[in-house]
Each structure stands twice: as structure tokens, then as C-alpha cells.
Amino acid sequence: MARLFGTDGVRGVANRDLTPELAVALGSAAARRLARTGPGRRQVAVIGRDPRASGEMLEAAVTAGVTSEGVDVLRVGVLPTPAIAYLTNAYDASFGVMISASHNPMPDNGIKIFGPGGHKLDDAAEDRIAELVIAGPADRPVGAGIGRVVYAEDALERYLRHVGKAASAPLDGLTVVVDCAHGAAFAAAPQAYRAAGATVIAINAEPDGLNINDGCGSTHMEHLREAVRAHGADLGLAHDGDADRCLAVDAAGDIIDGDAIMVVLALAMKDADELASHTLVTTVMSNQGLHLAMRDAGIAVRTTGVGDRYVLEELRAGEYTLGGEQSGHIVLPAYGPTGDGIVTGLRLMSRMAQTGKSLAELAATMHTLPQVLINVAVADKTTVAAAPDVQIAVKEAEAELGDTGRILLRPSGTEQLVRVMVEAGDEDTARQLAVRVARSVSQHR
Secondary structure, rough: OOOOEEOOOOEEEEEOEEOOHHHHHHHHHHHHHHHHOOOOOOEEEEEOOOOOOHHHHHHHHHHHHOOOOOEEEEEEEEOOHHHHHHHHOOOOOEEEEOOOHHHHHHHEEEEEEOOHHEEEEOOOHHHHHHHHHOOOOOOOOOOHHOOEEEEEEOOHHHHHHHHHHOOOOOOOOEEEEEEOOOOOOOHHHHHHHHHOOOOOEEEEEOOOOOOOOOOOHHHHOOHHHHHHHOOOOOOEEEEEOOOOOOOOOEEEOOOHHHHHHHHHHHHHHOOOOOOOOEEEEEEEOOOOOHHHHHHOOEEEEEEEOHHHHHHHHHHHHHHOOEEEOOOOOOEOHHHOOOOHHHHHHHHHHHHHHHHHHHHHHHHHOOOOOOOOOOOOOOOOHHHHHHHHHHHHHHHHHHHHHHHOOOOOOOOOEOOOEEEEEOOOOOHHHHHHHHHHHHHHHHHHO
16 A cells, blocks of 8 residues: 655645545544643644645545544644744644645645644654554544634744744845745735835735645746846745745846755855854755755765654754755744745845855855756655666666766656656756656656
8 A cells, every 4th residue: 555645745636636534544543642641731733724725625524533632723824834843843833734835836735743842743653644544433422622722923923033043134125036836825925024124025926725826926936037127126935835935036036056055155154153063955956066065164974864854853863953955945943843934034134135146156165966856756756666677767867967967867756757867967967867767767658
């Protein structure tokens, strides 16, 4: 049987793969696994969502499952995923639930569960919840024992006060265009950046439940690039649907990806003596240019598998203070137990304000090797990635690259895709090899 939880919660097409029935069962199982016991104590779970239409249905279903187990629900409404992680800790809740499919298209949705303190669950905890979903409910409370539902009116204000601490310098004089992806950041991101002193131009900040990630946000940067140039802004920031990612655009409209952002922040933290063990944690997807820039700066790099949960595990294990992914998930444990796109934006602009340098100047520290990524839709990503002819194609590409580049083929953690990534000394070589391997993958559609 396939594992219920992927790399970022339970995800699928809402009302087909991710049904209300499954959402009820997940809420119930999470309550049984994570609720803390104590004399005279009411158990509480924080539940939030992004604006997609199916979130209303799934929020109601998860709430039903949680309250059926005698756990109260604190509804915080539409807020970023990192806000749910933070508020789970701030409200001293037993666990938190975020209903979001992040950067996925609107028909998809997902359920992410945070444990005590707002930390993502490890595999063992997720597997235990999955077992409880299959087992079904046991004896449930009745009468006064059933959980109650309360709306937390101060949730956004609390979260904004929290992220505001990430601005280490006044941002007066900086003009930023922020693309909210018609998602969970539509209210929080512009308010946070304005409160720090920046002049903010918000785009794609009018969610209607259907337009989340639709040609906008961190996976579609074209409109942001145009807006930055049109307004003469100092930079642009792009969030995804649940705002745990942040990518940037410099004043010329050039994209600054997560690798370059990590280099900028790592150097800033090293200068401020905030970079624990002079170490950055990132994934195997990071460009070799990041590794070279960190080596030149005397900063060690710890590499993990793909997924911010693995970055988080390494950060906790080594007590490191900065990690992230090329996709824009940047984790600063001092400001929360998971990646926070708004915190990333504030820290990036703070570095610009402190140094007086443009984003292009700061990002120039890293020289990016040409990298080509091709996503191939397949029916069974795990089987296809392991197919003998696909592996032969990968080995042939590796032999051709030698020590001048690298190739990485992996199943997506959130979608039925096989991702083919090639780095090489020039873009033509990288693209030719990526296309060749992707063609072998596509034979298995």
C-alpha cells in the first residue's frame, strides 16, 4: 500500500483523492495521536487554511474529526503555513493543522499536521496517524466531552508581531513589489513589509477561492518581473499559495532563486555572528555555485534529501541556524520551526538596508552554473524513476558530464512527476542531456 503521507502532508485532488471522509479521519487520528493529557486541561488544536475553495469544506471536515475526539479547535482562518506552526506554539496547542496544497494548482489541496511546538511530524508519527486512520475511531466522548470550536480573532495580529522581529534594520526607502499568489499571504505579507518601513506594491492579492497560484506567485514570476520594472522598485518578492516560500526579483527583473537568497543570508548571519558553526544546510538540488560561494566564504554546507522536513531535521540535529531549498523554502529556526516566506523577505530586505547594496550586488557573490530542470508527468513516479532503461540513460549522461556537472533524477514528493535536473558547464549541454533523460522517462507515461 502506498504511504498516506508524502513529503509535505497528505495531498491530492480535493473531493476526489482528498475527500471529506478522509479529512474527518485524519482529524480524528491526529487528535488521538497528538492530544496531550493532563488534569483539568482542555486539549486544543489550531486549524488554518489557504483561500482555495475546497479549504472551507476540508476545514469543516478536519474540525469535525478533531472535536469528535474531545479536542477543542481554535480556528485562525486564512493564514500562511508558518503562521499555523508559530501559533500552535504560541497558543500552547497540542497540535496544528494547515489545509493547503502550497504551490499546487487550485483543484488540489492538502492537510499538513504540526506537533507540539509547531514542529513538523517525523515519519514514525505520520505512520502512526495513518494506522489510526485505517483502524477507525474507538469510543468517542459525548455531551460536554465533545470538543468546541472558537475563532481566534487575534491570530493575524500575533503572527505579524512575531515576524516583525525578523526585520533587523528599518526598511525605509525600499520599494518592494510583493506577489501574494492570491494565496494565504494576501493580507499578512503586505502588512508585514509596510510595518517594517518598506513601500509596498501588492499584486495578486485578491483571492476568490479559485485563482490561487493561477499564473502568479513563486512558480510564475513573469508578472512580478514586469511589475518591478514598471514601478521602478528596488526588488520584488514572490510567495507561493501558503507563503512558506519566497523567491526574489532584482531591480532589473532578474530572478534571485533560493540558492542565491541563502548565500546572501548566510553571509549576513556570518557577519553578525549568528551563523551557528559557520554552517548552512541545504538539499541536493542546490546549485554547485552555492557550494563554491560558501567555500570561498569559509562556510560549511550540510546537504540533505529534497524536502524542507529533511532540512529541518538536520537543523535541529546540528543546532544550525540557517537552511533551505533552491525553491525558496528558507528556514531560520530563531524565527520559527518551519520555513517562512515573509521572514525570508524581511531578512533579505534588511541586508539591503544594512549594506546599502542592491539585491543584484548582493546576489552576485554566487555564480550559478547552468541548470535545467524538466518535470515529466507519469502514472507511477516511483516505478518509472527506478526503471532499468531510465537508469541507463542517467548513467550515460553522468559519464558524458564527468566532473563538469551532475544529474539528479527523483520522483516528486507532492505530485505524480519525475524531475530530471542537469547541471553542466554550459546551458546547451545541460539542456540536451536533460531532454535525453526526460525522453526516456516519458516512454513510461
